[in-house]
Structure formats: structure tokens, C-alpha cells
Amino acid sequence: MLIKILKEPLLHFAVISVFIFILYDVIGQKQEKTDEITVTLNDINNLKSNWINKWGVSPTEEELNSLIDEHIKEEIFYREALANGLDDNDLMVRRRMAQKIEFILDDNIADKDPTEDDLKNYFEENKSKFIDGKKYSFYQISFLNDSVKAEKTKSVLTSSSDTSLIKKMNNQTGIPIHFSNKTAEEIDRVFGQNFHDTLSNMQLNQWNGPFQSGYGFHLILVYKITDGTIPDYESVKTRIYESWIQNETKQKRSQMFNELKARYSVKIEKQ
Amino acid sequence: LITYAELRQKFEPLVELHQVKGNSEVHAAFWKNDEFAGFENHSEQPPLEKNYIRYALKKGLEYEATIGVNPFKYGVIGSTDTHNGTPGNSEENDEYIGNKTILDFFPEGRRNENWALAQSQKVYQAVNPGGLVAVWADANTRGHIYDALKRKESYSTSGNRIQLRFFGGYGFASEYFSYDEMVKDGYSKGVPMGGDLHLKPGESPEFIIWAMKDPDGANLDRIQVIKGWYKNGKLEEKIFNVALSDGRKTDENGNVPDNGATVNIKTGEWSNNKGSIVLKTVWKDPEFDKDAKAFYYLRVLELPTASWRLWDQIRYGIQYPENAELIIRERAWSSPIWYTP
Numbered sequence: 001m002l003i004k005i006l007k008e009p010l011l012h013f014a015v016i017s018v019f020i021f022i023l024y025d026v027i028g029q030k031q032e033k034t035d036e037i038t039v040t041l042n043d044i045n046n047l048k049s050n051w052i053n054k055w056g057v058s059p060t061e062e063e064l065n066s067l068i069d070e071h072i073k074e075e076i077f078y079r080e081a082l083a084n085g086l087d088d089n090d091l092m093v094r095r096r097m098a099q100k101i102e103f104i105l106d107d108n109i110a111d112k113d114p115t116e117d118d119l120k121n122y123f124e125e126n127k128s129k130f131i132d133g134k135k136y137s138f139y140q141i142s143f144l145n146d147s148v149k150a151e152k153t154k155s156v157l158t159s160s161s162d163t164s165l166i167k168k169m170n171n172q173t174g175i176p177i178h179f180s181n182k183t184a185e186e187i188d189r190v191f192g193q194n195f196h197d198t199l200s201n202m203q204l205n206q207w208n209g210p211f212q213s214g215y216g217f218h219l220i221l222v223y224k225i226t227d228g229t230i231p232d233y234e235s236v237k238t239r240i241y242e243s244w245i246q247n248e249t250k251q252k253r254s255q256m257f258n259e260l261k262a263r264y265s266v267k268i269e270k271q
Numbered sequence: 272l273i274t275y276a277e278l279r280q281k282f283e284p285l286v287e288l289h290q291v292k293g294n295s296e297v298h299a300a301f302w303k304n305d306e307f308a309g310f311e312n313h314s315e316q317p318p319l320e321k322n323y324i325r326y327a328l329k330k331g332l333e334y335e336a337t338i339g340v341n342p343f344k345y346g347v348i349g350s351t352d353t354h355n356g357t358p359g360n361s362e363e364n365d366e367y368i369g370n371k372t373i374l375d376f377f378p379e380g381r382r383n384e385n386w387a388l389a390q391s392q393k394v395y396q397a398v399n400p401g402g403l404v405a406v407w408a409d410a411n412t413r414g415h416i417y418d419a420l421k422r423k424e425s426y427s428t429s430g431n432r433i434q435l436r437f438f439g440g441y442g443f444a445s446e447y448f449s450y451d452e453m454v455k456d457g458y459s460k461g462v463p464m465g466g467d468l469h470l471k472p473g474e475s476p477e478f479i480i481w482a483m484k485d486p487d488g489a490n491l492d493r494i495q496v497i498k499g500w501y502k503n504g505k506l507e508e509k510i511f512n513v514a515l516s517d518g519r520k521t522d523e524n525g526n527v528p529d530n531g532a533t534v535n536i537k538t539g540e541w542s543n544n545k546g547s548i549v550l551k552t553v554w555k556d557p558e559f560d561k562d563a564k565a566f567y568y569l570r571v572l573e574l575p576t577a578s579w580r581l582w583d584q585i586r587y588g589i590q591y592p593e594n595a596e597l598i599i600r601e602r603a604w605s606s607p608i609w610y611t612p
Contacts, residue, residue, distance in 0.1 A: 144548045172549055173483060174434065174450040192486030214486030216548050 037075055039068055047071060109252045114244050120233065122244045127230050129243060135181045136199050137224040139166050142173040143210065143217040150210035150217040157207050157219070166221075173215060181226070191215065200225070276334060276342035283342075285420060288324055288427040288604055289349035289402030291370045296570075296604060297325050305510060307495075307572065307600065311399045311429065313392075325499065328607060329508060332501035332564045346423025346465045346606035347568075349402025349430075361401045361430030362487075363599070364539065367579040370398060378589040381580075395580055395595050403428045405435070407463060423465025426569075428603040431488045436481040437464040437569050439608040443477045443553050453479055453551075464568075465606040475559035476610060480513060481551040482571045488601065489574040490546025492516055493527060496554060500565035513554045516547040516574075532574040534598050539577040539585050546574045566607040573601040 005011060047067045051059045059067060087093045114122070123130070143150040157165060171177060175190060184196040192214040202208050202222045210217035233240070288295055293313025301320040302308035312318070320326050324345065331343030351358055353370035360368075369375030374384050375394045386397035405426050406419035419425060426435050436454065440461020447453035457479050462468055468476050484491050494514040500507050512521050517530045532545040550571070581597040583589045591597070 170448055171450050172448065172551075174436075174454075174481075190486075195486075214484065214488070214548075 138222040276340035279342035286345040288347040290352040291401040329499040329506040348404035349427030351401030378583040432485040433603040434483040438479040439468040470612040500563040502563040514550040565610040568607040569605040
């Protein structure tokens with residue numbers, strides 16, 4: 001019976017564990033190991049400059065101390081979270097980490113400015129991107145509700161060859177008399193919804209109307225309608241520049257991603 | 272206290288007079304003599320007179336007289352403050368989609384849902400499509416627009432696109448036939464909205480007043496000058512009807528005859544044959560008192576039009592309760608011009 005008990009593995013286990021506990025108690029270090037947190041001068045300067053960015057003034061000593069306390073608290077919680085593996089497969093953390101790599105990659109892109117030739121070539125290859133909508137150039141005279149006066153004025157203007165007559169017309173409305181190269185949207189913003197329709201099929205270089213808008217009656221002389229033309233290089237240089245940067249960034253991004261992707265073999269399980 | 276008042280004047284050049292959650296010019300409970308008070312007010316708590324802008328403008332004059340600084344020297348702006356990413360969508364009839372996305376995107380929500388935490392008010396009682404701010408700026412750039420806001424050359428509308436001019440000064444013409452001449456005189460002989468007007472001995476100030484309708488909105492009904500002043504320890508105010516449509520004249524009590532403009536409840540159409548496209552005048556304060564600090568601001572009223580509730584009824588067959596406001600009077604308010612002797 002005794003032998004049987006002595007052969008029982010559970011007993012061996014119990015005896016050994018008691019032995020280990022005693023041993024540990026005798027020779028083991030009582031003191032628990034602590035992690036060290038150093039708030040570096042660099043950390044403090046960062047805290048200060050964040051504060052200055054936000055409030056426009058340096059933090060007082062009291063404020064700085066509480067910023068440092070807050071920093072230590074965050075560091076402790078952060079380390080505890082890491083130790084407990086809370087970052088593992090957390091959606092927010094995953095996205096943030098992925099985003100940081102994207103930022104780093106983007107930093108490598110933005111350093112190149114296009115040369116004049118780059119821009120010109122880009123413009124040549126992508127002219128269709130810069131085509132404008134129809135643009136209208138015209139004169140208009142407003143008559144508020146007085147359609148009779150509008151008709152009379154029309155016959156005066158039509159029969160006269162004095163072109164300075166337009167500028168002598170009295171304007172009560174504050175709507176400009178001359179509009180040069182305006183898009184449909186710009187015209188509608190002044191005269192109300194869909195007013196540009198009135199202009200689109202008009203005989204050029206003659207007085208037409210009276211037409212009615214929300215502001216009453218108008219006589220209109222359209223002298224130029226330009227059809228979706230390709231603008232000249234100089235006049236849209238800023239847009240070309242912006243578009244070039246955008247395009248370059250997009251291309252470099254996908255290039256860099258493809259380089260990274262080549263390092264991985266990707267398998268997708270069958271659904 | 273003076274430092275505090277100075278800080279307020281410096282850092283609070285503007286106040287928001289209109290937005291989706293209501294209008295803050297005046298409240299009908301305290302302005303019983305103002306027939307156009309009670310416009311799209313929204314008060315979750317019992318309203319207080321001191322929370323309305325016309326009162327603050329008057330109170331500011333009192334502070335100026337008693338402590339030397341006017342802490343409430345406000346120009347006005349309007350905004351939407353919607354939560355659905357549609358700034359500038361402030362028309363009543365432009366396919367209104369509410370302002371809190373899921374709460375009031377659909378007409379059923381607008382009729383049935385409670386407004387925010389206030390259990391006492393439904394959405395349809397609380398909100399409107401919001402206001403707009405307009406500025407007179409030298410150029411359409413961020414810098415110029417902010418400069419105009421800073422000098423209070425701004426006005427607020429209840430969501431429509433009325434154009435509004437207001438100058439105070441001396442030696443204007445008695446009438447302007449040309450817009451350009453008028454504006455030129457306004458700046459060279461006076462100050463625009465948001466400005467300060469001083470005493471010119473022996474003369475009483477004149478005001479150039481001009482408004483043009485929203486091209487997609489109703490015609491204009493009238494322009495009013497609202498004057499507030501402080502004298503002998505009392506806050507005073509008076510409304511003058513200075514420009515009226517349809518050739519109307521005020522009677523001896525200052526009342527304006529009705530011009531018969533209506534809204535068709537079945538179609539939402541308003542009277543096109545009434546009202547004015549442009550209203551204008553050069554006005555002199557008949558009760559000018561050179562010793563009383565005062566402010567003058569404009570209120571422009573459109574003819575009656577359909578509110579978004581009526582458009583909901585017409586478009587979606589939704590019935591709003593009897594107390595719902597179906598007809599409204601859209602309007603615009605200028606920043607004040609202050610008379611400081």
C-alpha cells in the first residue's frame with residue numbers, strides 16, 4: 001500500500017512543488033522586476049510644442065507637469081495593453097498601422113517637382129482633361145417689369161450703329177451689362193435656374209428678346225459662344241500642375257504597392 | 272468689466288441671426304407690436320427676451336452709455352448648421368431633405384419624429400432649411416470674404432438669395448436711377464452696413480436702401496428700417512416701413528395696406544403679379560435725435576411663399592397637423608449701422 005502511494009505521480013508532483021516553493025522562498029529575489037519609463041527631453045519638447053500649436057502660448061509649469069503625468073499614464077496603459085496582446089487583430093490598430101506605412105510611402109513620392117517639360121508633355125497627352133464647357137460672351141440690359149420699354153429700346157438699339165449706346169443704358173439692377181466667357185453655371189447663378197438655355201440657340205450679334213428671368217425682362221446680344229475648347233497651356237498651368245502631381249502620386253503609389261505585394265504569396269480560400 | 276466688454280466687441284464681430292434651428296431676431300412673446308415677429312422661432316426652453324438679437328443690440332447701447340463700451344456690437348450672418356453635408360441648400364422647395372439625415376430625411380420622419388431631446392417639439396415645428404450669409408467683398412477670395420465679415424459688411428437671409436445694399440451718410444441724392452452711381456455715392460459719402468456713422472452738425476443722416484429679389488424666389492413686399500436707441504435710461508425701438516411694393520403708401524398710423532398676394536395651397540404657386548423686383552429709397556430718419564446713440568438695420572420681406580411643409584404635402588401627400596406653418600415670409604436682415612454722436 002505504502003509502495004503504491006510512493007509510486008503515485010501526483011505525490012511526486014506535490015513533493016517537488018513544495019520543494020520548489022521552499023527553495024524560491026530561500027534563495028529567490030523578493031523584489032519584483034520593474035519596467036522603466038523615461039520621459040526624455042525630446043518627449044517633453046514634443047508635449048510643449050503640441051500645446052503651443054493648440055493654444056498659441058507655452059504651457060505654465062503646472063500645465064506642463066500635468067501634461068507629463070498624462071504622458072506617463074498613457075505610456076503605462078499602452079505597455080499594459082501591448083503586454084496583454086490587445087493590439088492583436090484589433091481593427092483600429094490594423095488600419096492605423098497600415099495607414100502609417102501609406103504615409104511613409106507617400107513621403108517618398110512628394111519630393112519631386114515637375115519640370116516645365118514634364119508639364120507640357122503631360123498636357124499634350126491629357127488635353128481632354130482640360131476641355132471647358134460652352135462659354136458665352138454677351139451684353140444684357142434689364143428692364144425689370146417694363147416689357148414695353150424693353151421693346152422700344154430694342155428697336156432703338158437695332159436701328160442704331162452707335163455701339164457706345166449700350167454703356168449709356170441705365171442699370172437699376174446691379175446685374176452687369178457685359179458678360180465675358182461665362183459658363184452655364186455662372187450665368188444661372190446670376191439670372192436664375194436654366195437661364196443659359198435662352199442663350200444657347202441665339203442668333204449672334206443682334207439684339208434678341210425681351211426674355212424673362214426672375215428679374216423681369218432682358219434684351220440680350222450674344223457676340224460669342226465658344227464650344228468646349230482646349231484652353232492654351234499657360235492659362236491652365238496651375239490645373240495642369242495639380243493634375244500632374246495627382247497622377248504622379250497615383251502611379252507611384254500603385255508601383256510601390258506592387259513591389260511590396262511581390263514579396264508575398266497570397267492565397268484566398270475557396271468560399 | 273470694461274476689459275470683458277472690449278474683448279467681446281473685438282472677438283465677437285458677428286452673431287448668427289438665422290439657422291435651421293430657428294430665427295433669433297425677435298420672438299413674438301416679447302415683440303407684440305412687430306407684426307412680423309414670431310418667424311421660425313424655435314425655443315426648447317421658455318424663451319427669454321434677452322436671448323434675441325434686437326434686444327442685445329439695444330442693450331449694447333445701454334452698456335456703451337454706462338460703462339463706455341458696447342459688448343454687443345454685432346453684424347449679422349445666417350447659416351444652415353445642417354448635419355448632412357449640404358451647405359447652401361437652404362431653399363424651401365428644393366427637394367428638402369431635412370437636416371439630421373436619418374431623423375428627417377423622409378417626410379414621414381419630419382412629421383412624426385421628436386426634435387432632438389425636446390420631447391415637446393416635433394421636427395416640423397422646430398426646423399427650417401436654414402439661412403445664408405452674404406458679404407460685400409472686393410473680390411471672391413477667402414481673404415476678402417473674411418475681411419468683409421470682420422468689418423461686418425454682411426447680411427443674413429432666411430435661406431433665399433436676396434441682394435441688399437445699405438449705406439448711411441450725408442449728402443446723398445434724393446433718388447438714384449443708376450445702381451453704379453448709388454453704390455459709388457454710398458461708399459464715398461457714407462458707410463456701408465456694419466459701419467459707424469457720426470454726427471455732422473446741423474444735419475440728419477441719410478440712408479441709401481436697396482434690395483433686389485432672389486431670381487428664383489418671390490417678389491419683394493417691403494423694406495423696413497428697424498431703429499433702436501437708448502435715452503434717459505430706457506431702451507427704445509421703432510419700425511419704419513420705408514419702401515413698399517405695388518405703389519402702396521403707409522397710413523397715418525404707419526400701417527401698410529395688404530396687396531392681396533397669396534399662395535395656392537394645392538400647387539404651391541405664389542402671386543407673380545404682385546410685389547417688386549427691386550425696392551429702393553433714400554431715407555431720412557424723421558425722428559432723428561442727435562443726442563441718442565442708435566442703430567439702424569434693414570429687414571426685407573418677400574411676398575408669402577410655401578414652406579417646406581406645404582411642399583411636402585403637395586409632393587408626398589403628407590398631411591401636417593393644423594398648427595403647422597404652411598405659408599411663410601422669407602426675408603433678409605442687414606448688419607446695423609450705428610449712429611454714435
